[in-house]
Amino acid sequence: MSLWPVYTGSSEPHDGIDALPAPPPWRAFDGGPALPPARVAGERAGGSPGRAHRARTYQPTAETVQLVNAALHLRRPLLVTGPPGSGKSSLPYAVARELKLGGVLRWNITSRTALTDGLYQYDPLSRLYAAGRGGGGRGPLTEGRDGAETAIEDHLRLGPLGTALLPYERPRVLLIDEIDKSDLDLPNDLLHILEEGQYEIPELVRAARTHPVAEVMVADSEERVPVRHGEVRCRAFPFVVLTSNGEREFPPAFLRRCVRLELRQPLREQLEDIVRAHLGPLDERDQALVDTFLHRGSAGELATDQLLNAIYLTRTSGLDAASREELAEALMPYLGRAAETWDVDDV
Structure with a gap:
């Protein structure tokens, strides 16, 4: 299969992602150990029947196909702007379906959204309660492992962004929807994460001396994956789609790191x-x-x-x-x- 385009817009599922060339040297990542590709469970993978229908019937323009492939080859986020109803949020579902990349991880942005909301959620109160019930006399906030009910990872779950950056063999698809509704700082906060392809979970870093490997639940299933020393680093950079209704300007440094696609009303x-x-x-x-x-x-x-x-x-x-x-x-x-x-x- 030709290396270009990997995504064709045909809606017919195929394994073309395996023909994707190596990334540019400045966008190569080495996270591991490698995780198997996300499951593809037929038409319902990663969404409702309505999402599956839209993924199957999505009609991309020639420009859309070109820029999706540019983002895939360069391992860069795709910033998609356009009026409501132009297909911005359907695009990642269509790409995930055609390239058999599993369910789409979706992060809906509001004015109160912080970077940590996308990376992981940790509930210290539930851990405190569990430790009080079965901590065996040790302090409820001890970072060591007393037993299953007080282990930190039992009260921590990765978010959509945090899951997308796990070291999967094939890239995950992440939709960051309506980024223009975010707090002014969020685009800048995303810069480092999307540039480096990695992040730390401080609660697990502190516990790493006595508990170096934590089994953490991912965002879109009950599956648990190993996180070593509290550090997550991607292997295949995710296909990240950020959508915007064009309601605000973004910092130049943020725009420079994105492939930009503007969708217009169809002819x-x-x-x-x-x-x-x-x-x-x-x-x-x-x-x-x-x-x-x-x-x-x-x-x-x-x-x-x-x-x-x-x-x-x-x-x-x-x-x-x-x-x-x-x-x-x-x-x-x-x-x-x-x-x-x-x-x-x-x-």
């Missing part, structure tokens, strides 16, 4: 391909709705989901033509207030 041919992938061939009524969507979209922000919803309901509702048009109009309101006062006919 007519791509819209028809999207509808066809989700709902089958288009008839004259569907074509009319595509015309309406494109016409309205020239005056304000619409999402492709709105068109899919309108076509699905007009096909299944059994309404007459006038009622179908009224329903379609109600299902395709503008996503922003600015366009509500514009006259579409004047555009």
Whole structure:
């Protein structure tokens, strides 16, 4: 198989990731011991039936395929910007499905999100309670191992970012969704982690003298993996997709370390391909709705989901033509207030 492109956008699963060339010398990582690839459990791998459907029907542009491959080859995060409904969060699921990289690890960002939320969660209160019940007379905060109920790793779980950086043989796929909603410091905090491909868990580092190997639960299953001396370092750099609605600027140092992809509203041919992938061939009524969507979209922000919803309901509702048009109009309101006062006919 050709080394380029590894990701083709065909949606047909294959083992092309094994043909990925060695990373640039400045992006090589040597974490270990190696963990086997994440499980691929059919269509449901890593998500709901809806996510599996979107992964299978995702329609990438030629530019998307090129830049996904650039990120994979360079071992760099992919920063994806674009309007709501343009397919930003569906892209990593499509890549994971085609390249058989297992379930997508998803980290949803809010204004209160801190870096440690993505790396791991530790509950000292539950450990204190367990130690008080069965600590055998030793202090509840002792870093040594008294027994299973007071071991630190029993009260610690890796987050999505922390799991993605484990030394897997194949890269994991990590979606960091809506990074532009984060606190101002989070992009800068991510710089070191994504540049070095490693991090420490201080609670395990302190316990390493008496307990050098901890079996820690991962983010997306009950599986436990060994963490030695509290240090995690990746082997295959994960395919990281950061999505943004373009609501803020990012620091230049952060942007310099990302491959940047801007998704735009699809043109007519791509819209028809999207509808066809989700709902089958288009008839004259569907074509009319595509015309309406494109016409309205020239005056304000619409999402492709709105068109899919309108076509699905007009096909299944059994309404007459006038009622179908009224329903379609109600299902395709503008996503922003600015366009509500514009006259579409004047555009």
